[in-house]
Amino acid sequence: xxxxxxxxxxxxxxxxxxxxxxxxxxxxxxxxxxxxxxxxxxxxxxxxxxxxxxxxxxxxxxxxxxxxxxxxxxxxxxxxxxxxxxxxxxxxxxxxxxxxxxxxxxxxxxxxxxxxxxxxxxxxxxxxxxxxxxxxxxxxxxxxxxxxxxxxxxxxxxxxxxxxxxxxxxxxxxxxxxxxxxxxxxxxxxxxxxxxxxxxxxxxxxxxxxxxxxxxxxxxxxxxxxxxxxxxxxxxxxxxxxxxxxxxxxxxxxxxxxxxxxxxxxxxxxxxxxxxxxxxxxxxxxxxxxxxxxxxxxxxxxxxxxxxxxxxxxxxxxxxxxxxxxxxxxxxxxxxxxxxxxxxxxxxxxxxxxxxxxxxxxxxxxxxxxxxxxxxxxxxxxxxxxxxxxxxxxxxxxxxxxxxxxxxxxxxxxxxxxxxxxxxxxxxxxxxxxxxxxxxxxxxxxxxxxxxxxxxxxxxxxxxxx
Amino acid sequence: xxxxxxxxxxxxxxxxxxxxxxxxxxxxxxxxxxxxxxxxxxxxxxxxxxxxxxxxxxxxxxxxxxxxxxxxxxxxxxxxxxxxxxxxxxxxxxxxxxxxxxxxxxxxxxxxxxxxxxxxxxxxxxxxxxxxxxxxxxxxxxxxxxxxxxxxxxxxxxxxxxxxxxxxxxxxxxxxxxxxxxxxxxxxxxxxxxxxxxxxxxxxxxxxxxxxxxxxxxxxxxxxx
Numbered sequence: 001x002x003x004x005x006x007x008x009x010x011x012x013x014x015x016x017x018x019x020x021x022x023x024x025x026x027x028x029x030x031x032x033x034x035x036x037x038x039x040x041x042x043x044x045x046x047x048x049x050x051x052x053x054x055x056x057x058x059x060x061x062x063x064x065x066x067x068x069x070x071x072x073x074x075x076x077x078x079x080x081x082x083x084x085x086x087x088x089x090x091x092x093x094x095x096x097x098x099x100x101x102x103x104x105x106x107x108x109x110x111x112x113x114x115x116x117x118x119x120x121x122x123x124x125x126x127x128x129x130x131x132x133x134x135x136x137x138x139x140x141x142x143x144x145x146x147x148x149x150x151x152x153x154x155x156x157x158x159x160x161x162x163x164x165x166x167x168x169x170x171x172x173x174x175x176x177x178x179x180x181x182x183x184x185x186x187x188x189x190x191x192x193x194x195x196x197x198x199x200x201x202x203x204x205x206x207x208x209x210x211x212x213x214x215x216x217x218x219x220x221x222x223x224x225x226x227x228x229x230x231x232x233x234x235x236x237x238x239x240x241x242x243x244x245x246x247x248x249x250x251x252x253x254x255x256x257x258x259x260x261x262x263x264x265x266x267x268x269x270x271x272x273x274x275x276x277x278x279x280x281x282x283x284x285x286x287x288x289x290x291x292x293x294x295x296x297x298x299x300x301x302x303x304x305x306x307x308x309x310x311x312x313x314x315x316x317x318x319x320x321x322x323x324x325x326x327x328x329x330x331x332x333x334x335x336x337x338x339x340x341x342x343x344x345x346x347x348x349x350x351x352x353x354x355x356x357x358x359x360x361x362x363x364x365x366x367x368x369x370x371x372x373x374x375x376x377x378x379x380x381x382x383x384x385x386x387x388x389x390x391x392x393x394x395x396x397x398x399x400x401x402x403x404x405x406x407x408x409x410x411x412x413x414x415x416x417x418x419x420x421x422x423x424x425x426x427x428x429x430x431x432x433x434x435x436x437x438x439x440x441x442x443x444x445x446x447x448x449x450x451x452x453x454x455x456x457x458x459x460x461x462x463x464x465x466x
Numbered sequence: 467x468x469x470x471x472x473x474x475x476x477x478x479x480x481x482x483x484x485x486x487x488x489x490x491x492x493x494x495x496x497x498x499x500x501x502x503x504x505x506x507x508x509x510x511x512x513x514x515x516x517x518x519x520x521x522x523x524x525x526x527x528x529x530x531x532x533x534x535x536x537x538x539x540x541x542x543x544x545x546x547x548x549x550x551x552x553x554x555x556x557x558x559x560x561x562x563x564x565x566x567x568x569x570x571x572x573x574x575x576x577x578x579x580x581x582x583x584x585x586x587x588x589x590x591x592x593x594x595x596x597x598x599x600x601x602x603x604x605x606x607x608x609x610x611x612x613x614x615x616x617x618x619x620x621x622x623x624x625x626x627x628x629x630x631x632x633x634x635x636x637x638x639x640x641x642x643x644x645x646x647x648x649x650x651x652x653x654x655x656x657x658x659x660x661x662x663x664x665x666x667x668x669x670x671x672x673x674x675x676x677x678x679x680x681x682x683x684x685x686x687x688x689x690x691x
Contacts, residue, residue: 343582347608347643381604381645385611394644437650 035094039086046127047086055094087169157208164201167194275303295341299332319358319391320348323384326362330369342373342380350386352447358391360425361445365393367417368441372397376439390427390446398438418443478503479596482521484514484543485529485558490581494527494558497585502592511535515546522550524596528575530559530566539566541573548574556595564609572674577601599663600670607642610669631669638665
């Protein structure tokens with residue numbers, strides 16, 4: 001695709017090719033990208049053709065409007081052009097359409113979510129209705145003026161034909177809208193119904209017209225014969241056109257699928273760019289500091305893992321997620337005795353909604369983890385199990401251990417922040433330390449009146465203080 | 467069997483290394499100690515099936531995610547090599563997804579370790595698998611407890627019951643999940659290491675053979691937790 005960004009979307013109109021400002025072939029699209037040829041919802045006076053053209057060609061909007069008026073004075077060319085574009089140019093945001101045609105691999109960050117204003121702006125099409133009413137009024141006026149020469153027999157079939165055509169044509173607009181919808185998954189058969197209805201209406205109208213033209217003298221057999229003949233011709237045309245139409249339809253579906261894949265790739269690329277690539281650059285810059293490099297690699301691994309394998313639960317609904325956050329915080333902020341980063345091997349069984357008791361348990365767990373990382377020796381293991389009536393936490397390290405009974409007043413951390421915290425909430429805390437086997441902190445917190453994970457979060461917790 | 471390394475201590479375990487990342491294979495090869503001897507490598511499902519059949523090694527170190535074949539990854543390799551009764555598989559994965567782990571274990575792998583494991587521990591695990599034992603990482607033990615229900619009341623009463631863990635097996639799993647080595651588990655429960663290994667193998671058998679229909683569904687749903 002060597003043309004400017006907008007070229008692909010508007011070749012269906014076949015008009016803009018001549019109107020395009022001459023860019024050298026293969027030129028890089030201009031720094032300020034042009035909008036695609038679309039009829040924007042905002043800032044339109046009538047059908048948005050003028051503002052769409054001005055956005056597409058980069059011309060000032062008043063100039064385009066004046067141009068249309070001038071062209072209208074030159075034998076009505078302006079009106080015809082306006083009508084033609086109204087019919088052929090889909091409604092939409094020119095800038096977004098231009099961005100959509102851009103290969104999404106080139107867009108750096110993940111796309112912004114669709115602005116909520118778009119839905120709000122889809123109000124009643126007041127101008128459309130006003131224009132329609134105006135046209136009807138003119139028609140009625142003309143009819144009234146020419147009352148004497150008006151052949152009522154022609155009016156009804158013409159109206160039916162027009163209604164059918166309007167019904168069929170109106171889906172042009174709808175398809176553009178429906179594309180957004182079908183991209184989201186749903187596929188409505190409404191356009192098909194609309195098309196069929198339009199065809200039937202138009203057919204009936206044409207038949208009435210034909211009947212009118214041949215006069216009342218024609219007999220039913222001839223009429224039926226001609227109907228069958230015309231249907232046969234239509235069927236023949238359909239048979240000839242069908243393969244072409246099918247191919248077009250498949251190409252469209254393929255393109256849509258490719259676009260979905262591309263946008264997924266872009267999402268992944270954006271994520272990798274914002275996280276992994278940054279970290280790799282940092283690691284390269286700090287290559288002489290192995291501890292820092294290991295820490296960054298570990299943090300990045302954790303983040304990427306979460307992104308790949310986890311659906312992030314809503315905050316405050318998962319004890320497991322809260323525990324993982326605690327582990328991440330300790331891993332990132334604390335180092336072992338030699339300043340080296342320590343990885344915590346965390347295993348979680350079961351889950352529940354956190355409450356005040358588990359919050360205290362998590363705080364104690366954090367202190368135990370910090371203790372194990374700073375004073376113990378890796379590997380540091382963390383195991384949390386949500387049982388039927390209690391939550392248990394085990395924190396184990398391979399340090400030299402210490403004599404629990406000899407915890408003096410200076411080791412306030414263990415006694416107060418770990419054991420005291422849990423015991424005040426009705427739990428139990430034990431520290432086991434054995435020679436050569438490291439230290440293990442066992443915390444257990446019963447939950448009596450608190451709901452399991454399936455229950456409603458935010459329920460008041462009745463936890464007796466002991 | 468071709469022995470590429472000239473100095474191989476007697477009794478070294480021959481291993482075929484299957485992983486699609488050359489860098490990772492090199493790293494593993496370098497980190498394994500002298501008790502393990504890498505005799506072959508493969509980078510895809512088809513290649514792995516071919517190499518394993520040609521060499522019939524006692525142990526295959528197998529990545530869970532592999533390109534090629536029918537897209538089944540490591541589990542597909544194990545199924546395709548089911549005719550080699552003397553070859554055992556140790557799954558090696560960077561993935562934490564229970565789906566992957568359970569799939570490869572149920573296909574017949576004798577154990578599962580994460581790629582973060584260090585060299586000596588991996589060599590230990592390989593030797594253990596070669597001896598016919600099962601290798602459980604803390605995380606796999608956690609998966610087992612999660613899948614079979616950690617509730618204490620839900621215990622098997624007979625040996626033939628495949629859908630539940632016995633009280634002792636549960637205890638062993640819990641200790642492994644807490645980061646205990648087999649030796650430490652044995653010391654904690656006052657049993658021999660051999661007994662621990664028996665329990666772990668029994669759990670592995672249950673994990674592989676259990677018709678507990680929740681297991682697969684649980685693994686699939688685990689990602690959505």
